[in-house]
Amino acid sequence: MQSRDHDTEPLRLYTYWRSSAAYRVRIGLALKALAYESVPVHLLRDGGQQHAAGYRALNPQELVPVLVHGRRVLRQSLAILEYLDECWPQPALLPADARGRARVRALAQAVACDVHPLNNLRVLQFFEQQWAVPQAERETWVRHWIGTGLAALEAMLADDPATGAFCHGDAPGLADCCLVPQLYNARRFGMDVEAWPTLARIERACLALPAFRTAAPEAQPDAPAAS
Known part of the structure; x- marks a missing residue:
């Protein structure tokens, strides 16, 4: 069973305003009314901030989004959305059947x-x-x-x-x-x-x-x- 500790752990989303993958996750977070810290990763500035060593350590794919939930690091937009749905089931993003x-x-x-x-x-x-x-x-x-x-x-x-x-x-x-x-x-x-x-x-x-x-x-x- 999913621990209820997730209710109090902070959410931090590494995002880029025009990334459609990050946009998907922002929609999911908003539908579930979940507060989160937005951390912009500019995909063009400085040769692409996603390629910097610090960010590459967070996501070896050098892509956004990344969702950090407490100590957990979550990658890939669809996996993140399903994770949100399992931690916060309502409103549901997936049907019951x-x-x-x-x-x-x-x-x-x-x-x-x-x-x-x-x-x-x-x-x-x-x-x-x-x-x-x-x-x-x-x-x-x-x-x-x-x-x-x-x-x-x-x-x-x-x-x-x-x-x-x-x-x-x-x-x-x-x-x-x-x-x-x-x-x-x-x-x-x-x-x-x-x-x-x-x-x-x-x-x-x-x-x-x-x-x-x-x-x-x-x-x-x-x-x-x-x-």
């Missing part, structure tokens, strides 16, 4: 494992720095893989009776924590998310909630000041 959990995990992983890695910063930096791929071609790559992934996700959600106001039923959960940041990324690259009407509808339902607005990139303390 096995089929529902499998469906939600599949939707979340379609984004986090299939779409997001192909437009991750380190992939685009490799294209630029190692292969001198022009920016226009890098952006074509990004739009292709985001479009392919979101089209599949739209098909998975559009006619499924388990889809409600949100990805699964009428309460936001793990899949919504992944969907909203990916749609934010799509817009960054000039994509019209209304091309996927079910996704756009779910996003509107999410962004109507304070938790999603609190977690938004522009609301973070390390976000650049609006010009």
Whole structure:
């Protein structure tokens, strides 16, 4: 059984305002109304602060997010979100039934494992720095893989009776924590998310909630000041 000591131990999130993986975890923390210390890790400044020795000791993958909970160091956004769900079960990010959990995990992983890695910063930096791929071609790559992934996700959600106001039923959960940041990324690259009407509808339902607005990139303390 999970110790109740976790209720009083502090949470510290290593994050970057525009990281979609960190954005997922911020949404989960906000949905559960959990207070945490935000520690910005600038992914571009100083050659990328995630590559510094101190941070590499915390996360050998040199990625955000990392959640420190008391003495525990947690890595990988989906693992962190499920950890939060087990420590603080309400409101739940995963359904109570096995089929529902499998469906939600599949939707979340379609984004986090299939779409997001192909437009991750380190992939685009490799294209630029190692292969001198022009920016226009890098952006074509990004739009292709985001479009392919979101089209599949739209098909998975559009006619499924388990889809409600949100990805699964009428309460936001793990899949919504992944969907909203990916749609934010799509817009960054000039994509019209209304091309996927079910996704756009779910996003509107999410962004109507304070938790999603609190977690938004522009609301973070390390976000650049609006010009």
